[in-house]
Amino acid sequence: MSQEKIKPYTETELEVFKVTFKNLPFYKSEDGGYVTTDNIPELAKAINYNRTDEELAVVKEYFDKQFGGRVTFANFVDLMATLHDTTQIAINQAKLIDADGNGFISQDEFASLLKSLKVHDGRLREVTFEEFVTAADSNQDGLVSVEECAEWIRKALGD
Numbered sequence: 136m137s138q139e140k141i142k143p144y145t146e147t148e149l150e151v152f153k154v155t156f157k158n159l160p161f162y163k164s165e166d167g168g169y170v171t172t173d174n175i176p177e178l179a180k181a182i183n184y185n186r187t188d189e190e191l192a193v194v195k196e197y198f199d200k201q202f203g204g205r206v207t208f209a210n211f212v213d214l215m216a217t218l219h220d221t222t223q224i225a226i227n228q229a230k231l232i233d234a235d236g237n238g239f240i241s242q243d244e245f246a247s248l249l250k251s252l253k254v255h256d257g258r259l260r261e262v263t264f265e266e267f268v269t270a271a272d273s274n275q276d277g278l279v280s281v282e283e284c285a286e287w288i289r290k291a292l293g294d
């Protein structure tokens with residue numbers, strides 16, 4: 136499996152992110168460094184992560200459940216990536232979603248995609264698998280490839 140489509144952040148970019156993160160007034164340096172989910176509204180403001188209160192509540196819920204109420208530096212980088220490069224996050228996400236690695240998104244895999252995307256965009260709550268296939272299957276072979284899925288995510292995340 137080739138990974139060259141995913142362009143990771145450079146050392147310099149990561150260094151800048153780290154400095155930004157550590158300089159947040161509510162940053163906690165224990166346990167490798169984190170921000171509690173209570174500070175998500177301030178965190179969002181600090182990085183121009185423009186989301187509604189409702190969407191931020193979903194983000195908070197996600198971090199509460201998945202990460203015990205903490206936003207770590209790695210999580211922060213992911214959040215930055217959604218701002219910085221929607222294409223990259225979309226490709227990363229599509230690859231992650233293709234859990235069995237067959238290059239296509241199954242109905243089960245789509246269900247987990249929807250779950251993760253809801254964190255980013257509350258509007259996606261009601262998309263069915265059929266609607267997803269219709270919208271995403273650009274070469275009309277009836278299957279949604281990882282690339283087609285990435286393009287769909289990119290559109291879904293873009294405004």
Ligand SMILES: [Ca+2]
Nearest residue numbers: 233237239241
């Ligand atoms: Ca698959």
Ligand SMILES: [Ca+2]
Nearest residue numbers: 272276278279
């Ligand atoms: Ca297709």
